[in-house]
Amino acid sequence: MLLNPTLEKLQTLKLTGMSKALEEQLQAPDLYQLSFEERLGLLLDREATERDNRRLNTRIKQARLRQAACVEDIDFRHARGLDREQVRQLLNCHWARDHQNILLTGPTGVGKTWLGCALAQKACREGFTVRYHRVPRLLQDLHIAKGDGRYPKVMAGLARIDVLLLDDWGLSAFTDQQRRDVLEILEDRHNLKSTMVTSQLPIEHWHEVIGNPTLADAILDRLIHNAHRIPLQGESLRKKRRKVAKAKAAT
Template identity: 35%
Template sequence: MTTTTTTPAGAGPVDPIGADLTRTLRTLKLSGLKSTLPERLALARTRKMGHAAFLELLLGDEVTRRDSRSAMLRARAAGLDPTMRLDTWDEPEDLRYDRTLWSDLTSLRFTEAAHGVLVLGPVGVGKTHLACALGHIGIRRRLSVHFSRTDKLFTRLRAARLDNTLDAEMRRLARVDLLILDDFALRALDATETNDFYEIVVERHCKASTIVTSNREPAEWLTMMSDALLAQSAVDRLTSGAHTLIVEGPSYRQRAQPDRRATVDPESEARDAH
């Protein structure tokens, strides 16, 4: 005998996720499935999926969800700006750079050879965004990534000297798969900073990849450091075999400024003229 369940007239659709199923999902730490389960049930009915195919679909959703959350958490720990990803790179038409080289860099093949990347150009052309985007790709590839504005990194290392954790900090920086130093040589480096930069570069040379963004050419970096010999040794190691992406064009910050002329009230302007 077949029992048919009828829905009272005027009642809304039956919730496919009852209280028992909700508790089971929570116990198995699968609560994320609740948001997509109704849609997946509808898809399974439409496509007449078998049980195994339906289960594979649900588990695939959960793997994708967990990978996305893991990537988000690791990107945050790496210091990456969550808004500076490859899919959010909205480049203006007047920006000039080698797009073939950029496409190759996004493959992260340079990390396999432990090569460096220099992203050079004037202020405001998106160097930080491009470097961060490579960092996010690295996170998705399960690489360890650390992003830091260079002056803040030197400040942290200076503080590490005071609490005797400098060696641990240096080991951590040496081990990371992809180190991103943003705004390097924006100002002159003192003796301590020059030495720290030298140590970081030497420890990572031919072992792991380092991305450096800067408004200055490497030749100018030499004049920005207090010890000429350490500077030459560090810059030579960092630039040998490095891929150099030069970005040129007007500052996007200036382009983003609102046009005040478009917001001026014509009547108010006329009154001010009188």
């Protein structure tokens, strides 16, 4: 058997997983005891795994998550009101399959963004497309997109994302145009895709930060009524870590 041409053809066909597995089989004499069908099955399994990993890496890269977080590292030891059972139920990602939203609220430093990124990364692992945006920057980008003609394309791209993570919601009051942009984003996604929001403001204050009562009602109707709410509380975890670091440095 001419192995080099076979390996080259596998590479040409972009069957890199099968190529690597074949090379490994050649270095493992015990595998020669397997039947042709069994060895072929191993090659196909390796190719499928390689492709799954490549797709996952692409989804995570395209998500542009602010923090490298994963659900396996969620810390329930700190008293911040995080419900272990609620989080466990969210880990199956049924919320994304059912096009439900997640709202994370709480004071600065309690881990809203980190937890949002962890849940978003889990959604990537489950095969969903994800995109992270800070709300102030996104609204600024939409304003620029209107000027250079990219607005319809940008909005269409946001509508296609399975899980849209909007960070730092409500840092400042929305302008009229920003209210309308947010409504268009949520209208495109309502009952079709999932949206995750993190905010320092309690949900009951969102109406006033949006401003216009009519548009605020429309926005919140599309955002909160099918949402899982995760209200966090307590002292900033960053402050706690600094205190621990200072204590260690003093000893």
